[in-house]
Amino acid sequence: MYIDEFRDYCIAKPGVTEETPFGPDTLVLKVMGKMFALTGLDHFEFINLKCEPEKSAELREQWEGIRPGWHMNKTHWNSVFVDGSVPDNMIRDLIDHSYELVASSLSKKLKEELKSL
Template sequence: MDIEFYREYCIKKPGVTESFPFDNNILVFKVMNKMFALCDVDLFTSVNLKCDPERSVQLREQYEGIIPGYHMNKTHWNTIQMDGTIPDKLFLELIDHSYELIVNSLPKKSKEELSNL
């Protein structure tokens, strides 16, 4: 998986925007102004994704390439190492999961706006 495929996959989701709010290297994807994915565009050695806390524990136990979120809330975020140890299919599923967690947590009005996009 390369960064262009990752970027295209994220940005095609409804209501998603991309920005560099922290510096010129950290690309952040948001849905309705809430973060669901971020990575260093120069290195692309890992990606931070939101995750259900129980699933986070299971994934971390099962895959060495999934660790508690670097510089994030360790309960709700995972860092996915982009070293080839995580299957692309699982990585894409985890992006979807992160996006869906944010969408499901949105207020009713924001969900309605999103459904109209």
């Protein structure tokens, strides 16, 4: 997966915005203001994605290219490498999972706003 494919896939989802709050080298994608994905812009090596803790552990055992989230809460975040060790369709599934996990944790007001988009 290339960075433009990653970005386009994420930004097409309802309520998604992109920011660089950690500096110009880190792209952060948020759904209704809550982060669900981030990656390096200069070095697109992996994507940090939120994940349910039980699923995180299973994925890390099954895939060499899925590791505890770099500079993130290791229980809730995975670093998913884009070096071919994880297929693109699996990466898209994990992006979807992260997006849905974060969207489901939004306040009732934000969930209603997201539904209307």
